[in-house]
Amino acid sequence: MADENISDLIERYLKEILAQNEQVKIRRSEIAGLFDVVPSQINYVINTRFTIQNGYIVESKRGGGGYIRIEKVHLLDDIDVLNSLIDAIGNKLSKRDSETIVQTLYNNELINRREVSIILAAIDKDAIDLNSSDLTDILRANIMVSILNRLRYER
Amino acid sequence: MADENISDLIERYLKEILAQNEQVKIRRSEIAGLFDVVPSQINYVINTRFTIQNGYIVESKRGGGGYIRIEKVHLLDDIDVLNSLIDAIGNKLSKRDSETIVQTLYNNELINRREVSIILAAIDKDAIDLNSSDLTDILRANIMVSILNRLRYER
DNA sequence: AATTCTTTGACTAATATTGACTATTATTAT
DNA sequence: ATAATAATAGTCAATATTAGTCAAAGAATT
Incomplete structure (x- = not known):
């Protein structure tokens, strides 16, 4: 794009x-x-x-x-794709890499377009960025609002 | 004006x-x-x-x-439901309330079963719980792994 | 007067571009 | 064979080119 x-x-x-x-x-x-x-x-x-x-x-x-x-490369089956992606993530994941992973999931037909955007909403920077050492509920609220906003439009 | x-x-x-x-x-x-x-x-x-x-x-x-x-983007007609849910959330959201919201979305046919579990994975306690004031990337990694693990089985 | 909205700019962050230096492999000369 | 040279690609850090954040100052509205 x-x-x-x-x-x-x-x-x-x-x-x-x-x-x-x-x-x-x-x-x-x-x-x-x-x-x-x-x-x-x-x-x-x-x-x-x-x-x-x-x-x-x-x-x-x-x-x-x-x-x-x-x-x-043609990845073997779904489980292998997921396993290798999980291995590759480790305990940190940049925005760019996360987008690449979602793209791979879509390319391998593990998720559809709508699910792509749900997932991207869940990990959106604005959703999970928190400076203050705040609580889980705040974070979950952000993620949920992000997902709800996603569901408001089509495609 | x-x-x-x-x-x-x-x-x-x-x-x-x-x-x-x-x-x-x-x-x-x-x-x-x-x-x-x-x-x-x-x-x-x-x-x-x-x-x-x-x-x-x-x-x-x-x-x-x-x-x-x-x-x-084209906004859906069901926006009222989503808007009121977003308003109700505010800036904090308990696990119980979040599950109620997801249930509401499903009951209103705004999401399907698969999407329910994707969303629940995204806000799962284990995924977003962090004691240390750590960085966004760590959090995003947790969420992504959680979603990927969900995709490993069907239902 | 107080509050909210707008404007500004210094500082930060992300991504792209460049080039000097290094490493590897192939070819040629001895 | 071995050594020198040529022909590649790799690494890394400096620089350039964008956009983002945030808080302070100014303007408009209540």
Whole structure:
């Protein structure tokens, strides 16, 4: 949805290829030249947008004939997806990573669009951000209001 | 009406665009420059006039190519139920009351059984209980794991 | 007078871009 | 074979580019 910066354009470019093929193999400097950015920006795009949580495996090789290969992996079954996501979360989870996870759940058809937004509402920053060391009830109230607000509109 | 302060003008400007399009995507500094105000006034306008209660969803992104996107969503007719529930909650909510609310939502066919359990997972005591004044990410991780665990079984 | 709403700006946070330096692999020269 | 060199990709920190927060000052309303 957001394609105003070059990193987003590169991401989209690569994902368009991946929509056709199971994998894409690039020469880093070539893509960098194509979009007129420094080569290391390709690493930035890959590190922020083609993570394992997103369902991508990245392999590379240096030296002559070097390459970066991005492969879209097919996750085995639902339980495996959930287990690996739970493992990946640990005890901290950034907003960005949480959105990636919800996207993965949706891509694997574990949740539908409506459930996506319910979940995003539950973990919305405004819902769970608390400076004061306040009580569980306050937090739960925030989350509940957030979810109720979600239910007020369609799609 | 002696209205028409600058915030009102900005509001009107954005709503005129939204009357034509489903959403509007702006660069904060651009709009600020257009109306000759400091950028943070755009946040003020959005926070006071484009709330979810009014039927607007706002998304943004920082960094190069950053933006603010305002989307108008269609509010459901059942809003009265939701509004009164939100009013009733206030800023605290006990476990018992939260369960009553979820039950009400289900009885009014605003959510289905699956969504009931997703929501209950999101506000589960074990998920949101924290003694230490810890950070948002820890909390979000707890909520997400709780939701994921719920999705592991069917019913 | 008091209260609420608006305006402003200093400070913070998130994300993107760049480039110097490093690491690895392949190729070429000895 | 071994060493030197070339050809790649990786890392990391500095810088740039946005938007967000918050509180104080000012203006409007009650």
